Amino acid sequence: MYSQFFCAVLTLTISCLSNAYITNNGRMRTFGTYNVPKLGQCVIGGPYASGPMYSCHGATFVETTGFFQPCTQHSQCYHAREPTEWCRLLPHQSWTNEGCHCDQKVGSCVIERFDNMIGQLQWTFCTPKAEFYC
Secondary structure: OHHHHHHHHOOEOOOOOOOOEEOOOOOEEOOOOOOOOEOOOOOOOHHHHHOOOEOOOOOEEOOOOOOOOEOOOHHHHOOEEOOHHHOOOOOOEEEOOOOOEEEOOOOEEEEEEEEOOOOEEEEEEOEEHHHOOO
């Protein structure tokens, strides 16, 4: 059931594993290699849809120096970059294909990554390009 739900949430994927599921604490468990998906529509129902710490895609919030930048469409986030803390990913972390984008649920420019070590999709607020340094 969880595998089917997770695959339905992803509209375009590089690979959707038949043995992937999101646990009750927001972590994704897989058996095999996980390919970072291109995320599509918002998660519908459950704690991911209503919980304030989750993005539209069900990612868990990670606090960084990024900050809330109101938006209603992706083009309003083209000026933004990842926060400094996320500038250089660790070997077990991967970007999603979205970059900084307007999250429909959060109403701000956000960026998402996947942490393969703990099996979790994560999000944080973006930083304006003028304030970005790496």
